[in-house]
Amino acid sequence: QVQVVESGGASVKAGEPLTLSCQTFGLTFEQTSMAWFRQAPGKRRESVSCISWTEVTTFYADSVKGRFTVSRDNAKNIVYLQMNSLKPEDTAVYYCAESPPAMRGCTLHPSGYKYWGQGTQVTVSS
Numbered sequence: 531q532v533q534v535v536e537s538g539g540a541s542v543k544a545g546e547p548l549t550l551s552c553q554t555f556g557l558t559f560e561q562t563s564m565a566w567f568r569q570a571p572g573k574r575r576e577s578v579s580c581i582s583w584t585e586v587t588t589f590y591a592d593s594v595k596g597r598f599t600v601s602r603d604n605a606k607n608i609v610y611l612q613m614n615s616l617k618p619e620d621t622a623v624y625y626c627a628e629s630p631p632a633m634r635g636c637t638l639h640p641s642g643y644k645y646w647g648q649g650t651q652v653t654v655s656s
Contacts, residue, residue, distance in 0.1 A: 532556035532645045533547035536626045539650030544618055548627055549649060550611040552626030557645070562608040563629040564602060568652075578624070579611060580636035585637040594620075597624040616654045623649040 538550040565580035579600040581588045588600055594613075602609040609626065627643035629636070631652065636642070 532628070534626050534647035536577045536624065536647040536650040539624065539652050541543050541589050541653040541655065542616055544616060544654055544656050546616055547612070548616060548652065549613065550624055550626075550652070552609045552611075552647060554609075554628050554645070556624075557628065558631060559648060560604045560619045561631040563633040563642070564599065564600075564636065565629075565640075566609075566611045567625045567627060568620075569625070569649075570619075571620040573622075574614075574632060575625070575640065577638035579638070580638055582610065582636045583633070588637060589638050591638065613652075616652075618626050618654045618656045621652060621654050623651050626651045 533555040536552045542548050561583050566577050566578040569575040579590045581600045597615045599612040614631050626647045628645040
């Protein structure tokens, strides 16, 4: 059984940093691509970032480019999302998603991911 578990969500002030973690169980982590998505209240889910299993490929949404950094530790089956210079508009539930094995590169499109976590809340106050 595949599990995807996010952690690290918190309430912070604008400008502060925060790092989210996502641990997966059940697949060969070294062969899966990972992505972060978010959904704010009353808004559609949007992509945030993704990283290939080789770590060679990463993509970021324009709204977070230069502020967020995605990384992974294949030995621990964990992917991280380091968020700097947080803004109130970053407030959302952040979801981690895992692709089926052997995806080439990574994609910001949610259809590329089969396994999803329950989400972790990030609240940024001004």
